[in-house]
Amino acid sequence: MSHSYYNKQWAEAQATLVDIIQQEMPPEPPKPERDRLAAFQLLATLYIKYIQIFRRLEQSYDQIVHPQKRRVLRHVLDGIIGRIIELKHEMVNLEFSEYHYFDDVLSDLKLTPNDVEIPIPKYFIMERMKPLKEREKLLGQILTKIGPQDQERDKEEVKMPLEEAIRLIQIHERARQGRLRAKFMREIRQQEEREKQRSSKGAPTLDPDIAAMRIQKVWKGFAQRRQTKRERDEEMIFIGMSPPTTLVPLKNTPQAHALKTEDSRRRVQDQNEQEYQQSLITIKDKIRETEGPDIKETMMDQIRQWFIECRDASGKFPEYPDEDDGGSAAIFKQKTPEELEKELREKDDDKGKGKKDKKGKKGKKDKKKDKKGKKGKKGKGGDDEEEEEGWKMAPSNFVPAVNEGTEQYKNVWQFRDESDNFSQKHDGELIKEEKRKEVEEEVRVQVDELMRTELKNLKMAVDRDKGKKGKGKKSGKKKKKKKKSGKKGKKKKKEKDLTPDRTIEDLYEELVTQGIIIRTPQIKLSDFEGEYSYLGTTLRQANIEPMPSLSDVRRLVTEFGILPIGSAAVHESAPITKSIMLAGPRGTGKRMLVHAICQETGANLFDLSAANLAGKYPGKDGLKMLMHLVFKVGRLMQPSVFYIGECEKMFKKKVPKTDPTDPKRLKKELPKALKTIKSEDRLLLVGTSRCPFDAEMKPLMSCYNRIILIPRPDYASRHLLWRRLITKYNGVLTSHLDVSSLSKVTDGYTPGHMVTAVQQVLTDRRIQQLSKKQLQAVEFVAPLARIDPIYKEEEESFKAWYAKTPLGKKRAKAAQGDDDDGGGKGGKGKKGKKGKKGKKGKKKKK
Secondary structure: OOHHHHHHHHHHHHHHHHHHHHHHOOOOOOOOEOOHHHHHHHHHHHHHHHHHHHHHHHHHHHHOOOHHHHHHHHHHHHHHHHHHHHHHHHHHHHHOOOOOOOHHHHHHHOOOHHHHOOOOOOHHHHOOHHHHHHHHHHHHHHHHHHOOHHHHHHHHHOOOOHHHHHHHHHHHHHHHHHHHHHHHHHHHHHHHHHHHHHHHHOOOOOOHHHHHHHHHHHHHHHHHHHHHHHHHHHHHHHOOOOOOOOOOOHHHOHHHHHHHHHHHHHHHHHHHHHHHHHHHHHHHHHHHHHOHHHHHHHHHHHHHHHHHHHHHHHOOOOOOOOOOOOHHHHOOOOOOHHHHHHHHHHHHHHHOOHHHHHHHHHHHHHHHHHHHHHHHHHHHHOHHHHHHHOEOOOOOOOHHHHHHHHHHHHHHHOOOOOOOOOOOOOOHHHHHHHHHHHHHHHHHHHHHHHHHHHHHHHHHHHOHHHHHHHHHHHHHHHHHHHHHHHHHHHHHOOOOOOOOOOOHHHHHHHHHHOOOEEOOOOOOHHHOOOOOOOOHHHHHHOOOOOOOOHHHHHHHHHHHHHHHHHOHHHHHHOOOOOEEEEEOOOOOOHHHHHHHHHHHHOOEEEEOOHHHHOOOOOHHHHHHHHHHHHHHHHHHOOOEEEEEEOHHHHHEOOOOOOOOOOHHHHOOHHHHHHHOOOOOOOEEEEEEEOOHHHEOHHHHHHHOOEEEEOOOOOHHHHHHHHHHHHHHOOOOOOOOOOHHHHHHHOOOOOHHHHHHHHHHHOOHHHHHOOOOOOOOHHHHHHHHHOOOOOOHHHHHHHHHHHHOOHHHHHHHHHHHHHHHHOOOOHHHHHHHHHHHHHHHHHHHHO
16 A cells, blocks of 8 residues: 555544544543442443554554654554553553453444454564564474474384384284275176176167267256356355365455565665664764764853843852753753742742741641541531442553653654655654754853853852852762762672673573573464454343453453563553463463563563473572573573463462472462562463462452453354364465354364364365265364363352452442442442541540
8 A cells, every 4th residue: 555545544633632632631620420330331331442543553554664753653553552551541440451342332333342352463463573583593402402402202102112113013014005905896896787687688779969968958957057156156256255275376455466566665764763863873973973072162152142142230240050950951941830930939939038938838738627527517517428339440650651742743654745755755854943943052061161161250250259269069969969979889689699790692592491481482472363242242241241352352352461561661651460360161362462561572481380390400599590590591581481381389278298290389489589570571471271260369460450350262263263274374265164053063173173173184185075965063073082071060160269369359349339229339438428527426425
C-alpha cells in the first residue's frame, strides 16, 4: 500500500484519539460512579476504543517510512499500550477477576471480536533484530560445543536382543510374501472367470455405431458432472464457504505480494533512518559553523547588558548562576505570572517581617480550623460518604504522553504540505529547529565560562575583598555536592556482585552449558488458536461464572506478559506484573504460551524448574550463585522470562521422599529475588501447573501476582482447532469430513490431544492416499480413544480452587453484595452509614 494510505490511517487514529483525550482529561473532575456495572461499561468502552486506535497506529508505525513521523508515532503508540494495560488493571480491581467479557459492548459498538484482537507490535522484534541474531548465533555456537546429549540417552534406552530382531523381521517378511501370493492368485482366478464368460456368450451382436454412442453418452455425462462439481467447489471457495482443496503456491497469492511490499517498505525505513542520522550530524555542524559565532556574540552582549542593569539597580554586580541552575539560561528564562507573584511577595515579606508574619500565621491557622469545621459538617450531611462509596478512575501515567504526542501531530504534521516529499525523506527544516537549540546550549556553556571570568575581573576591579569571599562560597558548595553524590552511590550498591571479574558472555555461556538458558522454538502467540466466547456477559448477568475461552487466555497473556516487557518505555510507567501463573489441565498449551511470550518479545528463557535444576549448583552457596547468575544475566540481557514447570510442588505441604528434584529449593530465595525487581527491570516469572490445588494457597499467591486459568476448549474452539490442525498437517477438508460431529464427539479433549491424534492419522502414506480415499471423521476417533479426556469434575476442581484465591474470594463477596442490594455498591454504603450513626451517638453522649 502507498504512503498516503498509512498517513490517512494515522490521521483517522489521531482524530478518534482527540475525542478520547477530551473524555480522559475533562475540565472538571468527574463525580464518583456508584454503580459498579456502569463503571465497568465506561472502562470497557474506553478499553475497546484504545485497542482500535492501537491496531491502526501499530500498522502505521510498522509501514510509515518517514523517520521523523515515526518518532511521534512511537511516542503515542507506547502511551496507548501503557493506557491499555492501565485500563486492564482497573477492570481487574473493579471486577475482581482477570477475565472480562465485552460481548454486549461489542454489539453496542457494532464490532466483531476480530476488531478488538490485540496485535503484538512488530517493533518489539524488528528494532532489536541485530542483537537478537547475534545472541542466537552465540547460543548456537555454545550448543554445538556441548553436543547432542539427549540423543545418546534415547539410543541407550532402546535395546533389543539380536534373536528377537531376526524373528521379528522373518514374521514381517513371511506376511509380506503371503499377501503378494494371495493377490497374485486372486488376479489369476479373475482372469479365468473372464475367459469363461467370453466363451459362453460368443461373438458380440451389438452394432459398433450404437456401442460408440453409448460410450460417448456415458463419458459426456460423467465429464459434465465432474465439471459442474469443480465449478461449484470453486465458487464455494471463492465466497469463503469452504477452504481451498489444493494448496496454492505461496508466491502467487495476494498475501505473499503484500508481505513482500511490507518487507520492501521496512528496507526503505532503514535507509531513511540512516540518512536521517547522518543529516543530524551534518546539519548540526553546519549550524555551528555558520550561526555559532553570531549566537555567541548576541549572548555575550545580552549578559553584559544584564551586568549593567543589575549594577544600576542594586549598586553591585550580581552573582552568576551555577551550571546546575542552568547557567545564563536562568537569567533569560521567561517567568510565569505565578513566579512573578511569589517574587513580589518575598520582597514585601523582607520589608516588614515582624507583625505581618504573625498575622499571616494566625490567618492560616484560622483557615485550617474553618476547613476542619466544614469537613465535619459534610460528614453529617453525607457528601463525603458518597465520595467514598463511588468508584473513581485512578490517575494515568500515559494519558499526558498521548496528549503530548497528539499536540505534536496537530502542530507539525496535520496540515504540513508534503507534495514535494514523495519518497518520504526527512524534513531538514525540523532538524534545523532542533539542532539550533542544541547548538545554543553548547555555545551557552562556553559563553558562561567566559562571562564568569569576565564578571570576576569586574568584581576584582570594583572590590577585591568581595570577589575572594565569592570564590570561597562557590568552592564550598561544589565540594558538598560531590560528597552527596558519593553517598547516594554507596546506598545503591547494597548487593554484592559475586562475579565482578567475569564478562556477560562468559556468564551466559555457563548458564547455557548448565541447561538453564534454553532455546525457544519458533512459536507465535497466533498459533495458540481459540474462538471468542459470546455468552460471557449473559452468564454473568445470570450469576453464573463462565469458563473463559482460549481467545480470552490469549488476550490475557498479551496484556500481562507480552506488552509490558516488550517495550522499556511502557514497562517503566505501567503497573508492574512481576509473575504470572498458568494453571490448567494437561495439553491446554501452557508451555506453548511461555515459548510464545519469549518469541514475541525476543526474551531469554531461563528454565528454573525443579527437574531441570536437580544436581546443579548444590548447597547454600551454590543456590546463592545460581540466583545471582540468573538475575544478573536476566537484567543485563533483558527482557527475560523465568519459567518454572509444575510450580505447585514448590509450595506443597509434604514432598514425597522419593522425589529427587528437591522442588522446595527456591521457596525462600525466589520471593526475595522478585521483590528486587523494579520498573526498569523487564523480568517476568511464569509458572505452569496441572494441579495447583495441591499447593498451600498463601505462599503460592504471594509468589504469583496474576493467575491465568486455561480451560479445556469449548465447541467453537474445537471446531476451529480441528480445521486448522488438519490443514496444518497437510490434510484436506472435504464434505466427507464432518468436522461438526467430530467437534461434538471430542468434548473434553485438549488441543494437545488433538495434535497427537492428527499426527497419528495423517502419516506420509495417508497423505498420498488423500486423492483416492478422502479423509473421514471416524479415523480420528481410534487414536483419541487411547487418550483419557479431561472430565468435567477436573475442570470443576480448577474452578473451585480459583474461587479460593484472594481475587476469587473478593469476586464472590462482590457478587453477594450485588444480590443483597440489587446491583451497584449500595449495600456497602448502607453499612458505612450505620457505622457512622453509631459513632455520632457516642460523640453526643460525651
